[in-house]
Amino acid sequence: MKDAMTDAPSAEAMEAYWLPFTANRAFKAQPKIFSGADGMYYITPDGRRILDGMAGLWCVNAGHNAPRIAAAIREQAGKLDYVSSFGMSHPLAFELARRIAAVAPEGLDHVFFVNSGSEAVDTALKIARAYHQARGDGRRIRLVGRAKGYHGMGFGGLSVAGISRHKRDFGPLLGEVDHLPHTHHPEHNAFSRGLPAWGAHLADELEAICAIQDPSTIAAVIVEPVTGSGGVLPPPVGYLERLRKICDRHGILLIFDEVITGFGRIGAPFGAQALGVTPDIITCAKGMTNGAVPMGGVLVNRQVFDTFMDGPAEAPELMHGYTYSGHPLACAAGIAALDTYEQDGIFENTPKTASVWEDAAHALKDAPHVVDIGLLAAIELAPRAGAGGTRAASVMQHCFDKGVLVRTAGDTLVLSPPLIITPDEIDRLFSTIREGLMSLN
Secondary structure (H helix, E strand, O other), rough: OOOOOOOOOHHHHHHHOOOOOHHHHHHHHOOOOEEEEEEEEEEEEOOOEEEOHHHHHHOOOOOOOHHHHHHHHHHHHHOOOOOOOOEEEHHHHHHHHHHHHHHHHHHHHHEEEEEEEHHHHHHHHHHHHHHHHHHOOOOOOOEEEEEEEEEEEEHHHHHHHHOHHHOOOOOOOOEEEEOOOOHHHHHHHHOOOOOOOOOHHHHHHHHHHHHHHHHHHHHEEOOOOOOOOOOOOOOOOOHHHHHHHHHHHHOOOEEOOOOOOOOOOOOOHHHHHOOOOOOOOEOOOHHOOOOOOOOEEEEEEEEHHHOOOOOOOOOOOOOOOOOOOOOHHHHHHHHHHHHHHHHHHHHHHHHHHHHEEEHHHHHHHHHOOOOOOOOOOOEEEEOOEEOOOOOHHHHHHHHHOEEEEEEOOOOOOOOOOOOOOOHHHHHHHHHHHHHHHOOOO
């Protein structure tokens, strides 16, 4: 007998579900449904194996259904399904925090658990403002984001983000927010391999904001070490170092949004380590549990943490948290994910695979309509006149029909596969994209 829960759902069965970030009517007319997954592949109800070029959504770093993680979740579900983190906890929460702090950049040794990247960003912004309040500098409420930045879909994250379409429908957001310019200038840094040589000076725009707003009013600057959803843009050489120095000069906290770059995505446990710049606060999620259970976290340095610990010992130091913070199943998945990354050598192997990946990505430089290629990678296409996004959508559909899953962001193809991808799978991924590009008008 067929399993109804793994069959493709009928139109009636799909009706109640309002999918996020999805053209729901178009999707339900031509749905992409997966009923299983294994390693590098999704499996459709009719048995097709689809090569996952996006690691789910930047999160399945160790591949789908990683055995240690699945086993840990099953075991924990039979022991302790839930306990609140409000004034109580369980052993795995402390163990996971310890394990994350052990692989984090030096000095970021305290972890606040949340349930997603969006919650991690909003939490980090609240911590930044509350930190200055706790140290007696309540004037510091201004936040600085960056154009093309993506920081989740909470009101705080939307406010500091720099993608206008995400904000358009939701009315006034947080006040007291400024934005740095983005670093994507194809006339200077298109087809860069590794970090672009041009653009470090763009960090100096933070000084311009300070001159206009008064640096004593700025609480924090938040950037992605490598811009993700805004186009996969690595920082120019020296850019993050300049931001760090300016923040230090003016007493501003520097937040790295590592929801995407954390847990091995760019060759080290955190992007801060790969790029050699340490922030005061890091947000993380996605690869934290290999995508198996929703979870996120905020890592803070000792100075930030200790500032909150100066008040009365019997009072909560931070009036903030979520019902599912430090959830037992999520903690079990997180510990097992770290075990998997360590025991399978995933962090160490990523730089070896990266050179093959980079060569394959840049081999598309001569393909029709390609105007730039990024690091993880992103393949930017020239838009059709009056029909932005349609070229990338056509290539995405071609790839899916050929058994390869990629993602689009406007006229950009975005790629970020599980870190276990092989050279043969890299070749298949980029060969299929080339076929799709060659078929375009």
